[in-house]
Amino acid sequence: MTVLEEAREISNEIIAWRRELHKIPEIGLVLPQTAAFVQARLEEMGIAYTTFERHSGIVALLGPNPGKTIALRADMDGLRINEESEFEYRSQNSNMHACGHDAHTAILLGVAKLLKRHEAALNGQVKLLFQPAEEGPGGALPMIEDGVLENPKVDAILALHMDRKIHPFPCKNGDVIVKYGNSSAADDQVDITIIGKSGHGSEPHRCIDPIVVSSLVVTAIQHIISREISPFSPCVISFGTITGGQGAENIIPNTVVLHGTIRNQDLEVREFVFRRIEEIVKYITKAMRADYQLTYLNGYPPTKNDPAMVDGFLASARQILPAADIHVSEEDSMGGEDAGFFYQKVPGCFFRLYSAAPFTDGEIYPAHSSRFVLDDSVLYRGTALFLQNIFDQLRVTVVK
Ligand SMILES: [Zn+2]
Ligand SMILES: [Zn+2]
Known part of the structure; x- marks a missing residue:
């Protein structure tokens, strides 16, 4: 089975996780319900993790064999917005996942599940960073201060964000977009x-x-x-x-x-x-x-992509997705992203996954809108992209 097929096989589970998270958006550094949800899923998967006192960050470590350590980061927080949708899985409180961080968290849980299967074949380690407070006051810096990039020392980092922007090239849901240079401002x-x-x-x-x-x-x-x-x-x-x-x-x-x-x-x-x-x-x-x-x-700070990491990411993406689904963008984004703190310390690749969907009035609204809707049928592609790059970087030869 290819990595894409494996990820597609658990697509429904990733969607279900995302929708459960969508119901319980929390904001800031302390996200009790969200963190409890992530911890419960990691426990079900038999994956050990570390938690912290002053914030809800979670670090899970996989891979018993020595080698390079690669970190994958997902932000978990929502926004102080009242959701307008009538979905059965709409927010149950006065916050909203209107930036897609519920999807990022679910995608990373998908990676955790599949990596656990292949853990013994990894020549190196993978650190999963579940991070609070991306929307403010910032969770990346406190996690770095708490040593998440050490023991074992992280050699490379990957992260993604859902995307719905209008690009100069045609984009469909499930497409991947990556940029050399700064990915955020x-x-x-x-x-x-x-x-x-x-x-x-x-x-x-x-x-x-x-x-x-x-x-x-x-x-x-x-x-x-x-x-x-x-x-x-x-x-x-x-x-x-x-x-x-x-x-x-x-x-x-x-x-x-x-x-x-x-x-x-x-x-x-x-x-x-x-x-x-x-x-x-x-x-x-x-x-x-x-x-x-x-x-x-x-x-x-800006999230600055490392050219060699982007090269490697593109090579991985091309193994699992058709060329038409992969876009190298030259557009500058003035969006902010606190992953920039991780990328200041470690060479990384930050990419985007296209997943726009219309609100009930037929219009596609931007991130941070109370009418933000996301196409979660493509989230498995995010899981597959992370996983393929991990396997390529850690030279896993036997993937069944
Ligand atoms: Zn946002
Ligand atoms: Zn965001």
């Missing part, structure tokens, strides 16, 4: 508080108006993109929330708070943007007699 959050002096709206000269100052700040910051960064270096700064005042039209508030996201592909550009945002905030507030506080939070 650096993703940082900036929180700025503009501190003014409140008072009556009819007497602005006796106040320091933080609303006006924040308007100048937001406008000036956009000039970093248009006037200071090369047009060939992708960079985005978006403010998603501005909060100031309490609903009155005639009160100048004390403070205005801005929450923004900063995305870029290049670490030097990233540092430059951090510096320039702070300079702009500092000097505009000074010029306007206001004050400020500024913090950068939740920074994720």
Whole structure:
């Protein structure tokens, strides 16, 4: 049986796991129900695992023979979104798996099940990393700090994400997309508080108006993109929330708070943007007699693919999928992904599996939408792609 056939044989089980996880989405670093589900499946499979005190990460280790160690990572967390679907397996709480991390977890459980069968034939070890909090505050870094890349030391890493983007090439569900270079952007959050002096709206000269100052700040910051960064270096700064005042039209508030996201592909550009945002905030507030506080939070580095790992992954993919189902993309993504922390430490390949499906109104909605729907009939392909690459890297000769 080929690896693809083996994975297809357990497709229904992978789908069932995904749907069970879909019912119980949890957010952040502590995911009690999700972790209990994963642990129960690993126990059924007879696979040993490690857990951690400060987060719900799980590390399972397979392979009794010495050799290289390859890590596979799946994120397990959902989002604070109320799901709109009427599926029987829709979310049973006020969170939602609207990014497909339920699918990632189920795919990795599929790998665990099949790897266990072939464990004795592995010339090396496989570490399965089930990770919380990808959507924030980030679970990869605490797992690295807890030593998941050591004992045994991880030599290579693979991870995947479900995909539904519109690409310049035609894509069907089950297709695989991989990119040389960065697979995701650096993703940082900036929180700025503009501190003014409140008072009556009819007497602005006796106040320091933080609303006006924040308007100048937001406008000036956009000039970093248009006037200071090369047009060939992708960079985005978006403010998603501005909060100031309490609903009155005639009160100048004390403070205005801005929450923004900063995305870029290049670490030097990233540092430059951090510096320039702070300079702009500092000097505009000074010029306007206001004050400020500024913090950068939740920074994720870009997920940088290793060229040799991408070569190897493509060679594995070509063994099990038709050439038309495999796409090498040159598109930059401004999406963030905390797998970037693992990829800073270990050469890796991050790939995408196409799995778009329409909501009941017939439209395909993006990730993070309350109407996000995923075609889980193709998840077995993710399992097969991981598995084939493991077998190729660990030179398993006997796969029956
Ligand atoms: Zn997401
Ligand atoms: Zn995601």
